[in-house]
Amino acid sequence: MVAETGLYDVLGVQPDATDAQIKKAYRKLALQHHPDKQSAAADGAPADSSRFQQIQHAWETLSDPDKRAEYDEYGEQGAAGGRGPGGGMDADAFFNDVFADMFGGGMGGHPHSHGAAGGPRPRQRRKTQTPPSQVDLSVSLEELFCGAHKTLLVERTRTCASCSGSGAKPNREAKPCVKCSGQGQTYAMRQMGPYVQRVPVKCTACQGRGLKVRDQDLCKKCKGSRTSRDKKRVEFELERGMHPGETIVVKGEGDESPDSSAPGDLHIVVRPLPHPTFTLVPPAPNRPTRPADLETTLSLTLSESILGFSRLILVHLDGRGLRTRQPGPGERGWRVLKTGDEVVIPGEGMWRKGERGDLVVKIEVEMPSQEWAMGLAERGGVETLRGLLPPRRPDLAAQAVDEGKETDEVELEEKVDKAEEDDTSWYHGTGRPYDEDDDGDYHRQGPSCEQQ
Ligand SMILES: [Zn+2]
Ligand SMILES: [Zn+2]
Known part of the structure; x- marks a missing residue:
């Protein structure tokens, strides 16, 4: 039908x-x-x-x-x-039109246009809701973990209250555009093979609106743009465990176009902030409804890594302490935890609708400090420790060195960042950055295979 x-x-x-x-x-x-x-x-x-x-x-x-x-x-x-969504235009084109509305005087019909007696009837746009507008919301992992009641000051475009979106002074109104006879579009002829095709183009005089307000009739507040900016404090609930990029929809609090029948929704996009202790690991894209895991690093001493421990290891995002016991030698479940090992604490990850992800703990073993080692020497414990630690490695196998080649004695010096050294040395005037007596070629001064 x-x-x-x-x-x-x-x-x-x-x-x-x-x-x-x-x-x-x-x-x-x-x-x-x-x-x-x-x-x-x-x-x-x-x-x-x-x-x-x-x-x-x-x-x-x-x-x-x-x-x-x-x-x-x-x-x-x-x-x-039908120039709104579903009217044969894609969403981007529609957005562009809405922006043209805001800054260029807009398009589409206006209720007052029925009063334009005698003139050709302007094109009517079917009334639609303004497309949603979007803002990013930065949230801490603590807020995301516990959920939060949030307020956000949103700046948006609304229909000009002074002229109700007509763009004209009181008792004045937009008149059908002369150039396009109120149609909002003009036609260009284009050769398409054997045919001459009529191609519609947006009217440049009225930006496709079909209506135009004379300069002397323009609304004082919006200067004919038909819209104004306003600020609104919007309150909403941040549900715990929302994924990064997920959207909170606040009905009717977005932008408003004078050509639509209802203001658009406000889309608030959740953007978690980096956290010093925890990293959020959203689920794989094919399992979007799963709760996110959390990741953290646990620093162990050498003794803890080998001999086990029992202590408070971290404070969670909700302020709770987490204590754990890692078995020692001879006990059930004993193992040496090395740097780079990953262990999991089940059910201590992010929330998601009553479910929880896991907490992945990356182990980092802290080697004893220089001071500790010096103290050991003073206490005469070096030989004891040597006896306890795994043995030193012997020489590399003899055949590792190429036949006929010698083995040189070398020193292990502390590594210095070369780039940094070069930069700072000339900056502080402690080195010569380049030869000043030549033709301007840039010569780095530094160790080289050949003597200069
Ligand atoms: Zn106005
Ligand atoms: Zn026009």
Whole structure:
């Protein structure tokens, strides 16, 4: 069941015609009624280009699946005014239009336009909700872990309260645009193979709105932009365990376009902040409903890594302490924990609707300090320790050195960052960065294979 059949009638097809049937009918009629062909055939009689334009227009609507669907549902008025989402434009194009609305005077019909007596009737846009606007919300992992009641000061675009979105002073109104006769679009002719195609282009005088406010009639507050910026304190709940990038929708608190019937929603995107102790590990993309894991690092002394321990190891995001006992030598479950090992504390990860992820703990073993080692020597414990520790390695196997090559004695010196050393030495004037007596070539001074 379709709303109208007019465009189908123009092409002489049934409303349930296939795309191929429509295309065939269009080609045949377009050739038949093409203005060039008509004037040639009719012995100088004026060409009837209106029939050709009707055919072109029917084809433009029915060959586009979106426009055709809209025409079927709403008829000609719906298809012509359908510039909102679902009106055959993609979302980006629609957003661009909304921005054009804000800064360029807007497009589409306005309720007051019915009062424009005598003039051509401007194009009507079907009333729709303004598309959502988006803001990022930085949240700490503590807030994400416990959930929080949040407030956010949001700056958004709303319909100008002074002119109710007409863009005109009180008792003045927008008049149908002269350039496009209120249609919001003009047509350009473009050669497409054997045909000349009428291509609709947005009217530059009214930015496609079909209406234009005279300069002397512009609203004082919005200067004809029909919108103003306002700030609103928005309150909402941050649910615990929301994933990074997840969205909180606050109904009707987003931007508002004067061409829509309702303000858009506000989309608040959750962006967790880095945390000094914990890292959030969202679930794999194919398991989006799983709770996130948390990751942390546990620093152990050499003694703890070998001999086990029992202590408070960290304070969780909700302030709770976590204590654990790692068995020692001879006990069940005893093992040496090395740097880079990962252990898991089940159920201590992030929340997600009553469920919890795991806490992954990365082990980092801290080697004893220089001071400790010196103290050991003073206490005469070196030989004892040597006896306890795993033995030293012998020389590399003799055949590791190439035959006929010698073995040199070398020293292990502390490593210095070369880049940093170079930079700071010339900066502080303690070194010569380049030869000043040559032609300006830049020579780094430093160790080199060849003597200079
Ligand atoms: Zn205004
Ligand atoms: Zn115009």
